Amino acid sequence: MNTLRPAAVAGTFYPGQAEILAQTVRTLLADAAMPSALAPSSAAAIKAIIAPHAGYIYSGAVAANVYALLRDMRERVRRVLLLGPAHRVVLWGLATPDVEFFVSPLGKVPVDLAAIAAIDHLPQVMAVADAHAQEHSLEVHLPFLQTVFENFALVPLVVGDASAAEVAEVLELLWGGDETLIVISSDLSHYLPYSQAQTSDRQTAQAILDLRTDIDHHQACGATPINGLLLAAARHSLQPALIDLRNSGDTAGDKSRVVGYAAFTFSAARETRAGAASDATLGASLLHTARAAIDAQFNPDAATTVGRVLWAKPGILWTTRLLSDVARAVWLKPDLRPDLQSDLRDEMRASFVTLTLNGHLRGCIGSLEARRPLFEDVAQNAVAAAFHDPRFAPLTAAEWAQTKIEVSLLSPMQPMSFTNETDALAQLRPKVDGVVLIYRQQRATFLPQVWEQFADATRFIAALKQKAGLAADFWSDEIKLSRYTVTKWKEGA
Numbered sequence: 001m002n003t004l005r006p007a008a009v010a011g012t013f014y015p016g017q018a019e020i021l022a023q024t025v026r027t028l029l030a031d032a033a034m035p036s037a038l039a040p041s042s043a044a045a046i047k048a049i050i051a052p053h054a055g056y057i058y059s060g061a062v063a064a065n066v067y068a069l070l071r072d073m074r075e076r077v078r079r080v081l082l083l084g085p086a087h088r089v090v091l092w093g094l095a096t097p098d099v100e101f102f103v104s105p106l107g108k109v110p111v112d113l114a115a116i117a118a119i120d121h122l123p124q125v126m127a128v129a130d131a132h133a134q135e136h137s138l139e140v141h142l143p144f145l146q147t148v149f150e151n152f153a154l155v156p157l158v159v160g161d162a163s164a165a166e167v168a169e170v171l172e173l174l175w176g177g178d179e180t181l182i183v184i185s186s187d188l189s190h191y192l193p194y195s196q197a198q199t200s201d202r203q204t205a206q207a208i209l210d211l212r213t214d215i216d217h218h219q220a221c222g223a224t225p226i227n228g229l230l231l232a233a234a235r236h237s238l239q240p241a242l243i244d245l246r247n248s249g250d251t252a253g254d255k256s257r258v259v260g261y262a263a264f265t266f267s268a269a270r271e272t273r274a275g276a277a278s279d280a281t282l283g284a285s286l287l288h289t290a291r292a293a294i295d296a297q298f299n300p301d302a303a304t305t306v307g308r309v310l311w312a313k314p315g316i317l318w319t320t321r322l323l324s325d326v327a328r329a330v331w332l333k334p335d336l337r338p339d340l341q342s343d344l345r346d347e348m349r350a351s352f353v354t355l356t357l358n359g360h361l362r363g364c365i366g367s368l369e370a371r372r373p374l375f376e377d378v379a380q381n382a383v384a385a386a387f388h389d390p391r392f393a394p395l396t397a398a399e400w401a402q403t404k405i406e407v408s409l410l411s412p413m414q415p416m417s418f419t420n421e422t423d424a425l426a427q428l429r430p431k432v433d434g435v436v437l438i439y440r441q442q443r444a445t446f447l448p449q450v451w452e453q454f455a456d457a458t459r460f461i462a463a464l465k466q467k468a469g470l471a472a473d474f475w476s477d478e479i480k481l482s483r484y485t486v487t488k489w490k491e492g493a
Helices: 018-030 056-073 113-119 129-133 142-148 164-173 194-209 223-235 279-298 300-306 340-344 374-387 421-427 448-453 457-467
Strands: 046-051 079-085 094-096 101-104 107-110 125-127 153-159 180-185 190-192 238-247 258-268 351-357 360-366 403-410 434-439 442-446 480-484 486-490
Touching (some): 018 056, 018 142, 046 056, 046 223, 056 142, 056 238, 056 258, 079 223, 094 164, 107 142, 107 153, 113 164, 153 223, 190 194, 279 374, 279 403, 351 374, 360 374, 360 403, 374 403, 434 457, 442 448, 442 457, 448 457
Parallel strands (some): 079 180, 094 125
Antiparallel strands (some): 046 258, 094 153, 238 258, 351 360, 434 442
């Protein structure tokens, strides 16, 4: 057995000098677009990702957007199953390497020889050194993995002609626990005109989100390992999320013939078990948290009667109606499960709190990025909706007695890909999608609840543009749209 598989595409697909490469990867990760907002409810639940493998100038930013979500798993992940398509050789099955280390300019990564031995008996697995020698689909991921994780072993598999079931069988044998991450390397469509590529890639992304296992190589060069992952993901009830969807026309400028890139996460659903909050219990506790936070502003001396309290930073009085940025919201009714706090207190989520008075809006403030623990986010947003919504005067004690609260919990953001406004409107799902609109420095969002006020998507987006300070009929290719869904609870519902 050879000792090293040296870097083959350093200096072409990515910088060949260690210092420059390290800075490039760190910059790409630092610039990752809204990683908190895009992340699933807990990074610890991510089991697998799909990420592209072109040169960093083309797909590096897309890959970084998903790798940035893994930074909280830095100390936990100890093994990475890395599967990518064969570009250089004709190959049947899945090829293992014959080396002990893979090398990039950032150093050596040990190959998990025990894992290789554990799948060696499968007829679709064989050692093919030539399949690895010049293959870039695995190599371009190494600098990201080496930057995000501390110490890990690699199971590198080049995938040729194989069925989804054959790939899934390998994944099942090496599935492991939280210490094992699966990385599937794939680009999407190749060399289509820009608008045609957008349509094709959007359809492929939806097929992946639907866990379909019939993706072909016109849709994705890594269709074979993707289909295998999707089959295994369905068996393990993993939930897919689209993190980024672009093409080389977006990243490198030439739109005449483009290559598509996408990034996905696959996350374990929250377990239903003794000690985990049901949806009803969670909703009741979040509503109670929101009401207790506002109650404390009117009567801070009585705040301790509702449980543990968020006190302001030293020197900030309750009369400022601010809560500490680092406090933890743990107001729980005595009859709610005592372990709800430990299950959810530190989970980073984004929420909105809406106040209504006599059926009319009285305040609505929320977070699009999951930058605080869930209960703290709800508490902070409740106080902001009551006293800092610029559309309304601060809530009075008399009004508060008649005010109802609604808490909305946001799903991960999904960036939309579209060719024009008509295309974007056709993709929206009335009464399902919340939408974020960004144009340069202007930004606005409507929750899915706002659909009730509009007859169709055209009016919905026109009003959203106006909320962002744009004309209702304005459109630009620079407009970016993302969508999300919500789970909501309302007092008295």
